[in-house]
Amino acid sequence: MAIVSALLRSPTRLVAAIRPRALKLANCKRIACLALSFQHCHTSDTNSSAEHLSSGLEKYKDLQIYFNRRLRATHHRFSNIPDYSVVCGHHHVYFIEGDGIYRMDERQRELEHVLNLGQVSGGEEKKGPKNGERMQTFQWTIQRIRLSPQEKHLAATLKANHREELRCVVVKLDRKMSSLDPSHIMLTLDKVFSLEWATDEVLFYTTLEGLRCSRVFRLDLTSSGSRITSVYEEERPDVFVEVALSRDRQILSINCNNRTSSEVLLIDTTAANLEPLLVQPRQLDLLYHVEHWRRCLVILANTGPGQEYEVVQAPLTDPSMASWVSLFVPGPGSAVKDMEVVGDHCVLAGTTPTNELVLTVVPLTHPMKAYTVPLPSWACAIETKKPGLADESKVLEFLLSSPVHPPVPYCLYLEDGLLLSGTEDGSFPVNRGNYTTRRLEACSQDHTLVPVTLFHAVPVEGLRQMPLLVHVYGAYGRDLHMEFCPGKRLLLEQGWTLAYCHIRGGGELGLSWQRQAQKEGKQKGVEDLQACLQHLFSLCVSSPSLTALTACSAGAVPVGALCNRHPHMMRAVSLQAPFLDVLGTMEDPSLPLTLEDGEEWGDPLGNPKHRLSITSYCPLHNISPQCYPSMLLTAYSGDARVPLAGVLKYAEQLKKAIHTHFTVDPKSECKPAPNIVLNIQPGVNHQGPEDFQLMLEEEALNLAFLYKELGLDPPRYKRKRS
Numbered sequence: 001m002a003i004v005s006a007l008l009r010s011p012t013r014l015v016a017a018i019r020p021r022a023l024k025l026a027n028c029k030r031i032a033c034l035a036l037s038f039q040h041c042h043t044s045d046t047n048s049s050a051e052h053l054s055s056g057l058e059k060y061k062d063l064q065i066y067f068n069r070r071l072r073a074t075h076h077r078f079s080n081i082p083d084y085s086v087v088c089g090h091h092h093v094y095f096i097e098g099d100g101i102y103r104m105d106e107r108q109r110e111l112e113h114v115l116n117l118g119q120v121s122g123g124e125e126k127k128g129p130k131n132g133e134r135m136q137t138f139q140w141t142i143q144r145i146r147l148s149p150q151e152k153h154l155a156a157t158l159k160a161n162h163r164e165e166l167r168c169v170v171v172k173l174d175r176k177m178s179s180l181d182p183s184h185i186m187l188t189l190d191k192v193f194s195l196e197w198a199t200d201e202v203l204f205y206t207t208l209e210g211l212r213c214s215r216v217f218r219l220d221l222t223s224s225g226s227r228i229t230s231v232y233e234e235e236r237p238d239v240f241v242e243v244a245l246s247r248d249r250q251i252l253s254i255n256c257n258n259r260t261s262s263e264v265l266l267i268d269t270t271a272a273n274l275e276p277l278l279v280q281p282r283q284l285d286l287l288y289h290v291e292h293w294r295r296c297l298v299i300l301a302n303t304g305p306g307q308e309y310e311v312v313q314a315p316l317t318d319p320s321m322a323s324w325v326s327l328f329v330p331g332p333g334s335a336v337k338d339m340e341v342v343g344d345h346c347v348l349a350g351t352t353p354t355n356e357l358v359l360t361v362v363p364l365t366h367p368m369k370a371y372t373v374p375l376p377s378w379a380c381a382i383e384t385k386k387p388g389l390a391d392e393s394k395v396l397e398f399l400l401s402s403p404v405h406p407p408v409p410y411c412l413y414l415e416d417g418l419l420l421s422g423t424e425d426g427s428f429p430v431n432r433g434n435y436t437t438r439r440l441e442a443c444s445q446d447h448t449l450v451p452v453t454l455f456h457a458v459p460v461e462g463l464r465q466m467p468l469l470v471h472v473y474g475a476y477g478r479d480l481h482m483e484f485c486p487g488k489r490l491l492l493e494q495g496w497t498l499a500y501c502h503i504r505g506g507g508e509l510g511l512s513w514q515r516q517a518q519k520e521g522k523q524k525g526v527e528d529l530q531a532c533l534q535h536l537f538s539l540c541v542s543s544p545s546l547t548a549l550t551a552c553s554a555g556a557v558p559v560g561a562l563c564n565r566h567p568h569m570m571r572a573v574s575l576q577a578p579f580l581d582v583l584g585t586m587e588d589p590s591l592p593l594t595l596e597d598g599e600e601w602g603d604p605l606g607n608p609k610h611r612l613s614i615t616s617y618c619p620l621h622n623i624s625p626q627c628y629p630s631m632l633l634t635a636y637s638g639d640a641r642v643p644l645a646g647v648l649k650y651a652e653q654l655k656k657a658i659h660t661h662f663t664v665d666p667k668s669e670c671k672p673a674p675n676i677v678l679n680i681q682p683g684v685n686h687q688g689p690e691d692f693q694l695m696l697e698e699e700a701l702n703l704a705f706l707y708k709e710l711g712l713d714p715p716r717y718k719r720k721r722s
Contacts, residue, residue, distance in 0.1 A: 053637075053648065056677035063704030064697070066714055071696050071703070074486045081406040081484075082399060082422070088388025089151040096142050101156060103177070112177040115156060117142070119185065120169055140167070141690060147389060148200040149249060149269075153221070155203055157192050161690060166208060168192035170219070187226055189219070194242040198252050198269045204231065204243045211592045211640060213241050216254055218274075232265065232276065238596035239263075247341055247387055251292040251316075259476075259599035262287045266297075266319070279319040287511075291341040292316075293364055298346055300339045304329050308510050309336040311346055311362060327367045330360070335510030337479075340384055343393035345414040349382050354439045355451035355508050357382060357400075361414055373412060373419055378405050378437040380453060380482035380500075401484040403500070404435060404455050404492045433457065435492055442501075442535035445527040448516075451508060452532050453482070454541070456497040467710050468497045468542030470533065470570075474505035474525040475554035476600055477514035487699050494715040497541055503528035503558060519602040520613045526561040533562075533569050548572040548706050549629075553642060553686065554579045554600075560619025560650075567628045572709040574632045574702050577639055577686050581620040581646030583611075592640055620650045625660040627670030630709040632702065634679040634688075641686045651678050677705065 087094040092103040094114065101115040117140050140158040147154055154171045168189040177184065193213050195205035203219040216232040231254075234241050238258045245252050254265040254276060261284055265276040279290055279297070288301035297314045301324070304310030312324040328346070330336055333353035340347045346362040357380060359373040375382075380402035387393070394414055399407035409422040435457040441449040458466050469491060473480050480500050488498060502508040505517030505525040517525040537543065547570045551559045556578030563573060579585070586594055586604050602610030615621060631654070635647040655676050662668055679701060681689070689695050707714055 053680040054678050056675055057679060060701060060704040060708055063707060063714060064700045067700035067703040068696050070490060071487060071700055074490045078406055078486050082409050084383060084385045087145045087147060089147050090389050091151060094145055101142060114154060114177050115169060115171055146195055146197055148197040150200050151389060152200040155195055157195060166191050166193060168195060168205065196243050196245040196252050198267060198274055202274060204252060206241050206243055216241060216243060246292040248292055253290055259596060260285055264290050280321045293341050298341050302511055306512050328362045328370055342396050342414060347396055351508060354441060355502055356439060371417055373417060375400060378402050403482055403485050403488040403498060406484050442531040444531040450528045450532055451502040453500040455492055457492050458495050463497055463542060464540045466495050466497055466542060467712060468499060468547045470499045470501060470549045472501045472503060472529055472551050472558055473555040474503040474517060474558050477507035479507050499536060501529055501532040518600055519610055522613060523617055525558045526617055529558045529562050530566060544569050545571050546710055548710060550574045552576045556580055557582060557619060561617040563628055564619065564622040567626055570629045572630045572706060574705060576634045576688060577636060577642050578633060578647060579642050580650040582618040583614050583621050584646060586614065623653045623657045625657045627661055627668060628654060628658055628674050630674040632677045632679060632705040636685055637680055637682050639686050651676055
């Protein structure tokens with residue numbers, strides 16, 4: 001389920017990739033789905049430049065090597081947990097391995113190589129590390145697989161591992177496949193971002209130019225070759241365009257979204273002409289997503305009370321807003337996150353006022369008989385299974401997980417509301433652990449209750465002496481990343497307490513939760529974070545000297561602002577691709593995201609109130625001589641979303657402020673002096689490295705930094721009895 005996120009989707013300053021549920025060592029891959037990111041093919045000059053900019057890393061080297069081993073072992077331990085990476089056709093199951101796409105027949109007896117990445121890219125040869133033998137490496141990572149309706153063709157999007165390049169490969173599927181036969185590859189298309197089959201011979205797709213996705217094309221496969229025609233082109237620079245297919249595969253939608261409005265065009269895949277039909281013209285502050293049911297449209301729109309989401313219905317022949325009829329309105333305090341139409345039922349994933357995950361089922365034939373399905377209290381994230389070409393439509397299959405709880409498969413039988421898990425107790429052997437999930441609420445400065453999700457394995461009475469890692473984001477209406485992460489599970493098993501602060505500006509409690517901390521309301525997110533820390537300390541959860549904060553991209557704004565105001569509340573801070581120069585960035589209209597980001601941060605050039613607001617909290621422009629927490633700043637040299645110049649300027653001014661503080665007050669109680677560590681990596685990947693080994697190294701450095709700065713001893717291996 002990623003529908004509401006798609007309504008807000010565009011290349012924002014965030015780390016929003018969906019991590020694979022199983023990080024298999026054999027595959028060594030990571031797939032980004034929500035927001036695409038890129039890496040330039042870096043040369044030795046770029047590498048040396050990054051090494052020159054990075055500073056303070058050497059003191060963590062030994063610990064980094066140690067944690068690299070621990071993380072590798074932890075990822076291996078969770079390498080066989082369930083995921084939904086396979087694609088089910090009528091006769092075969094398709095899946096991705098390191099060198100391409102494979103398929104297996106229904107009886108799982110015969111394995112066939114459908115697409116060899118070496119044939120697509122030509123491969124890249126390099127010498128092996130030990131005996132100098134020639135090794136073949138592959139330049140591409142497979143992102144999405146799409147099967148045509150009758151399984152005649154397969155289309156896959158590829159992303160270059162070290163270049164700013166996208167490609168789509170169209171493969172003809174025969175009864176027997178051979179990866180040695182390149183004739184199965186019908187054609188390749190450049191810059192393809194999203195794609196869907198309308199028929200076995202017609203593929204619609206969008207292309208990405210820079211950070212913009214504005215054009216839709218139609219590919220027709222004919223007996224004599226292929227033909228490409230332009231279908232749609234978006235003129236507004238702040239609108240991001242994607243194509244999507246309804247769950248019943250009868251309607252293909254062209255979704256045109258920006259921060260504040262939506263416009264959707266539909267293509268009836270059962271019709272002969274395949275001409276787009278406009279649902280509802282763009283209207284300020286109207287967000288909507290369209291699904292299909294029995295020649296009607298089921299629409300999730302923010303036309304409910306308080307401009308929150310509700311479910312409405314309209315006939316396919318007259319889909320405009322004037323024909324919308326309300327089907328279901330969530331109760332007060334509840335927020336709808338996503339929607340699926342499965343058979344004759346509309347299934348809504350949502351949250352309670354305390355941010356607990358729930359499912360609501362609305363029978364489309366009898367909407368008044370809607371019912372709620374309670375989910376396990378530990379569940380923080382849900383991923384639904386993409387239906388196969390031959391799947392029945394009366395059961396919803398999905399995975400539930402949390403940052404420390406590996407995914408567990410569940411089935412919801414929609415006719416009677418029966419919920420069954422993969423095992424009797426809803427867990428697998430690797431899931432079982434003696435830890436607690438707690439839902440808390442912190443009272444912010446304006447008396448708003450802010451949800452906090454807490455994970456700990458140590459008994460409550462012992463939490464005061466244990467380290468605390470606080471996660472925060474609070475921007476663009478995006479939820480905190482709450483899917484399973486092996487590194488978080490490792491910390492939990494070593495006694496850490498993990499806190500996730502769902503501050504305003506994010507989307508955890510609905511659209512109003514986001515709106516409260518936009519533009520001039522950005523201060524509220526900083527106040528919420530401060531209230532969360534104070535509440536945790538008041539409950540005897542750790543202490544400031546054992547507390548670290550971590551954030552990505554725009555999440556660095558509330559963290560950096562709090563460090564300027566109350567640096568004594570934490571001992572260490574770890575930031576990835578941090579957005580720290582809000583004022584300088586929003587004053588530069590030449591940057592690719594400044595225009596559309598005005599809805600989030602404001603316009604400091606045209607609105608004096610916005611400028612005053614940004615100036616009051618901008619992390620870079622509020623640095624002052626005082627004792628700051630130690631910081632690890634990880635950035636990427638060519639990041640188009642967060643300019644590296646802002647990160648470097650922030651680090652330089654922070655070091656100067658700390659030096660001034662100790663010069664003026666050499667007897668400062670802040671001992672030892674904080675460390676400001678720069679980890680500048682080559683490439684333009686806003687989301688971090690996709691290579692598994694590089695990802696482990698970055699994560700290991702982060703753990704080494706946290707242990708070193710909090711004065712903790714590294715965990716010891718448990719010796720196995722012989």
